Structures are given as C-alpha cells and as structure tokens.
Amino acid sequence: MRRIPFRILLLYIILGAVTGSLIGEFAGWILPEGVVKEFFTRSVVPGFDPVQLNLIIITLTLGFTFKLNISGLFGIIIAVYILKWYR
Numbered sequence: 001m002r003r004i005p006f007r008i009l010l011l012y013i014i015l016g017a018v019t020g021s022l023i024g025e026f027a028g029w030i031l032p033e034g035v036v037k038e039f040f041t042r043s044v045v046p047g048f049d050p051v052q053l054n055l056i057i058i059t060l061t062l063g064f065t066f067k068l069n070i071s072g073l074f075g076i077i078i079a080v081y082i083l084k085w086y087r
Contacts, residue, residue: 009083
C-alpha cells in the first residue's frame, strides 16, 4: 500500500470541506424552515479574532476562522474516500 503525501491529503480535505459547505449553504437556501434546514446550516466556527501588532513602521493584523457545517464534514469524508479509492 502506497503512502499518500500530506500535501495531497490536505488538498483533498480542504476541497471536500469547501465543496460540502457550499452544498450545505445551497441547501439552506432551498430548504423550507425546519429541523432539516437547521441540521444542514448549523456550523461550528473555530479560530481566533483578529489581533493587531503595531511595529511603528507597519501594522500587522492576524486572525483566522474556519466555518464548518455538517455538509462540509460529509464532503471531507467523501473526498478522503475518493482519494483512498483512486490511490
């Protein structure tokens, strides 16, 4: 069994998360109000708020947030499965 390079695995995880999240957001637009819509559109947003670093000459603003919903998680699982299937 061949090892999968970390860059390729990370690329598939990111693409799966983005694709799944887009599908979840689209489902949120077309689904009527209710439990199913709430299930697909509820998300977790880990990260940290922007922090400013003033170096007198330049000011840097650093921050990171990542929004992941259940569709994004399904997208990651499917993308990794496809990667394993092709390799």
